[in-house]
Amino acid sequence: MTSFSNATTRPARWWREPILHFLLIGGLLFFVYGRLNPADQAGERIVVSLAVVDDLARQYQTRWMRPASEQELAGLVESYVRDEIFFREGVAIGLDRDDPVIKRRVRQKLDVIAEEQLARAAPGDAELQAYLTQHAGRFSRPVRVSFEQIFFDGSAPAAKVERAATAALAALARGSKPATLGQPTLLPASVEQAPLDLIARDFGSNFAEQISLLPPGEWRGPLASSLGAHLVRVSARTPVKVPPLDEVRQQVAREWENERREQSRDASYRKLRERYVVTIEPAADSAAAPATTTAAALAPAPRP
Secondary structure (H helix, E strand, O other): OOOHHHOOOOOOHHHHOHHHHHHHHHHHHHHHHHHHOOOOOHHHOOOOOHHHHHHHHHHHHHHHOOOOOHHHHHHHHHHHHHHHHHHHHHHHOOOOOOOHHHHHHHHHHHHHHHHHHOOOOOOOHHHHHHHHHHOHHHHOEOOEEEEEEEEEEOOOOHHHHHHHHHHHHHHHHOOOOHHHOOOOOOOOOEEEEEEHHHHHHHHOHHHHHHHOOOOOOOEEEEEEOOOEEEEEEEEEEEOOEOOOHHHHHHHHHHHHHHHHHHHHHHHHHHHHHOOOOEEEOOOOOOOOOOEEEOHHHHOOOOOO
16 A cells, blocks of 8 residues: 555645544544444444544643644544543443532533523623622722821830820920931831721731721820830821722623622522422431422522
């Protein structure tokens, strides 16, 4: 038999593709096998489609950054056939039953199908704005505070700290500069538009809670922090604010899509659940009759 490389005429370029050679050889083998085994049952036949071969070749090239050779492609297909045979034989003898890993994987695939049953076009501005309004707490910006602080070492006795703070307040009233009062610290002397959670991280949650209530424009204190005591003057405070849709559109759209998928999964489950009656067998030492539950009893609770 004359090989392609020894042909007297140069073949067309597509005729040299390894995948074509493999499919021709595979087709010939299937034909010969079919003639020799006419009683072959449909359930025992494995068809490796061109799409499967293309996918195997694509996965190989993605992983190894080069196309698979004919021999490598044949090995990939043989591995695919091996997996398919072992899977079918395992299912035939019931190895897929009561296996939590298999159940979880099947459930995940069914969840994806259920999510897409209610798939629709991307939400418009009206839907996103309604979702933002309904779930404002998820997207609200926290309170932000701008303030100055004068630090007093908390390791000193409380009475001494109190006297030093009182003296500093009097000096401030006489026009002294804040930088000349208190004790040195690595904490910033002034903070601009910091959210309360950031203030709590640097100064402690008790300090952040107290500063959120101080009236702006006046020196107050001493306020205890995780590091010591402080005189504080709030210069500005921005209340909790729901941002406009244009500023959080991507986040709102993502949350909207996640909720839609959850609702779709729940709706699919409730519909399927109506077809089943679940019987919970009692413990071996219990004389109670088996408990039977209806769809309504085990249906998921509605989401808030």
